[in-house]
Amino acid sequence: MSVSTAAIDPSVCAPLPVLGRDVSVPLVTGGEVTYAALDYAASAPALQRVWDDVAAYAPYYGSVHRGAGYLSQLSTDLFENSRRTVAEFLGCRADDQVVFTRSTTDSLNLLAAAIPADCQVFVYETEHHASLLPWRDAQVTYLDAPRTPGQAVETLERALADRDPYGPALVCVTGASNVTGELWPVKELAAAAHAHGARIVLDAAQLAPHHPVDIAELDVDWVAFSGHKLYAPFGSGVLAGRADWLQAAEPYLAGGGASRKVARRADGGVDVDWHTTAARHEAGSPNVIGVYSIASACKALTEAGFDSLVAREQELVSRVRAGLAEVPEVQVLSLFGDDAPRVGVISFVVRGWNSSHFAAALSAEYGIGVRDGLFCAHPLVRTLLGSDPQDPGECGAPEAEPGERSLNAIRVSFGAGTPDEHIERFLRAVSELVREGARWNYRTEDGRCVPDRGEAAQV
Numbered sequence: 537m538s539v540s541t542a543a544i545d546p547s548v549c550a551p552l553p554v555l556g557r558d559v560s561v562p563l564v565t566g567g568e569v570t571y572a573a574l575d576y577a578a579s580a581p582a583l584q585r586v587w588d589d590v591a592a593y594a595p596y597y598g599s600v601h602r603g604a605g606y607l608s609q610l611s612t613d614l615f616e617n618s619r620r621t622v623a624e625f626l627g628c629r630a631d632d633q634v635v636f637t638r639s640t641t642d643s644l645n646l647l648a649a650a651i652p653a654d655c656q657v658f659v660y661e662t663e664h665h666a667s668l669l670p671w672r673d674a675q676v677t678y679l680d681a682p683r684t685p686g687q688a689v690e691t692l693e694r695a696l697a698d699r700d701p702y703g704p705a706l707v708c709v710t711g712a713s714n715v716t717g718e719l720w721p722v723k724e725l726a727a728a729a730h731a732h733g734a735r736i737v738l739d740a741a742q743l744a745p746h747h748p749v750d751i752a753e754l755d756v757d758w759v760a761f762s763g764h765k766l767y768a769p770f771g772s773g774v775l776a777g778r779a780d781w782l783q784a785a786e787p788y789l790a791g792g793g794a795s796r797k798v799a800r801r802a803d804g805g806v807d808v809d810w811h812t813t814a815a816r817h818e819a820g821s822p823n824v825i826g827v828y829s830i831a832s833a834c835k836a837l838t839e840a841g842f843d844s845l846v847a848r849e850q851e852l853v854s855r856v857r858a859g860l861a862e863v864p865e866v867q868v869l870s871l872f873g874d875d876a877p878r879v880g881v882i883s884f885v886v887r888g889w890n891s892s893h894f895a896a897a898l899s900a901e902y903g904i905g906v907r908d909g910l911f912c913a914h915p916l917v918r919t920l921l922g923s924d925p926q927d928p929g930e931c932g933a934p935e936a937e938p939g940e941r942s943l944n945a946i947r948v949s950f951g952a953g954t955p956d957e958h959i960e961r962f963l964r965a966v967s968e969l970v971r972e973g974a975r976w977n978y979r980t981e982d983g984r985c986v987p988d989r990g991e992a993a994q995v
Contacts, residue, residue: 549848552840553584554767554953561903564976564987569903572958576765577714577881577949578907580745582829583767589832590770590825600822601793601815615824618831619814625834626759626776627750633779635814636772636827640741641666643760643775644708646817647737648674650785652704658695658734659708660688662715662871662916667708667739667760674706681919684872685721689728696732705734711743715913715920715947717853717881718872719747726755737777741765745951746849746879748842751777763826767952768833772826775817783812791819837952845952849880852950852959856882859963865889865970869920869945880954883911883947885921886970891944896985897974902965904958907947917945 560568573581593614598607600615619634628634637643648670651657657671660679668678677695682688692707699705707729712719722738729736735757740749744761751759758777763770787794787810794816797809810816837845857874860866865887870876886894895908910917923943948962977988 549844551848551955552767552836552845552952554581555584555587556581557953557955563903564900572902572904572961574948574950574954574958574962575905575907576745576951576954577742577911577947579764579769580767580951581953582769583833583836583953585836586768586829586832590829593828594825597824600824602821611824614828615822618827621831621834622774623776625749625838626774627752628776629752631779632751632777633782633814634774634776635782635817636822637760637775637817638771638823639666639764639773640664640739640760640762641670641773643773644737644739645670646775646788647706647758647760647781648672649788650781650817651706652781652784654703656699656703656705656734657708658692658699658705660691660710661919662713663708663710663913664714664739664741665912665914666741667710667737668913668915671708681871681916685724685876689721689724692725693728693732696728696734699732699734701733705729705732707734707736708739709736710739710741711749712740712746712879712881713871713913713916714742714881715883715911715916715945716870716872717742717878717883717949718870718876719743719878722756723754726757730755735778742879742881745837747846763830763833766830766833767836768826768829770823770826770829772823772830774830779812782814782817786810787819788817789819793822794819840952849951852954852956853878853880853882855959856948856950856963859959860884860966863967863970866966869917871916871920880950881947882949883917883920883945885945886966889970890985891946892980892985893974893978894969895946896978896987897969897976898962898965900978900987901969901975902961904962904965906962907949909944911945911947918943921945 559571561571562568596607596610598611600612623634644667655674657674657676662681679691682691709720709725711722726736737758738756740759740761743749745766760775763772794810795808796811799807801807860868867885869883891908895906898904898906921943978985979988
């Protein structure tokens, strides 16, 4: 998978309008500043286009697949048209299904419930918990963290060569790391999986918002992603891909919408004829707003020109990495090395700083929102920090008081809606905090560093 490095045309590649771009937040040092949202990897702000589309539809909201009324029929058409839009966005094959879920986590748990009973699952320890943990009822092989893309392929090939060649197998891999932003060799891993008779599911939660995803071109069997990371934060997600395992499995949720016909038996039981379409796993009243928002975001990214968006983001990535490299106390975390292609997700630690303290100072003194902790990828972050990958701990809980280094990291993430000014402010803030220290005193409260009220630091 390659990342475009084409020259950027500023007239085409201005940041896409997002909600919250003009929100002001107070600073502990006095005054207010426009909020710099640099936590896209957790939840990206809604595109203005998405919000406008949802607002225009809202008065026409109605039940889906349930009613003969005009609004119900309109909502049903919008829901199913959204399914087609998502299929086009993902480059789905003709016989693929698009199932709407709540999130990436929900999508992968759905697939985990649908795999054959004797399925072997292969997953790298570097995965987000959403793709690391759902396979509780399967025979799981956890693969060690590779240090190069080639090593990732070799590790998988060795593991698959040792498996039962006659049983079903599934490989689960991320497209872009939610910790380092590095792109994984998805197409090569898919080829290795298929060469050994296995299938592969792509966790595209961090890839889809930053880079085109084409199921047919990558030759993956399923793709999972979340709307709230794709500039559509209305509680919906997608599992798209091959239909056979999904059709053969019991419905993920039993209820209305998943069933075609239900009848009482003479013995007092119930006979159910389940759908074989995507509806089989979409029981209950669906999240029409969430589904439509995903389709709207897919259209917006496509119409804006994904190659141009990728090129602009790569310029921001280069700028952030260059700026952090000028601060000797900063260590950027990486599996594959400095030259590895990556999206706008960068994690780092600062020598002499507790990560929670540093993140709190960025917020309270500069109006910058980043993430600190283990990013729901505990084994990976601990591996990158050289600590015990099996050591337990709570995501985000500091191991030390403010001013000391913890075993957590700081993550800055950005995307199509990020203005240049937010990047420049972030780099300036990192440099100033390291050089001059925090201007305010902080304390640990409920496991997090927070500003002491009215306690300016003595500098």
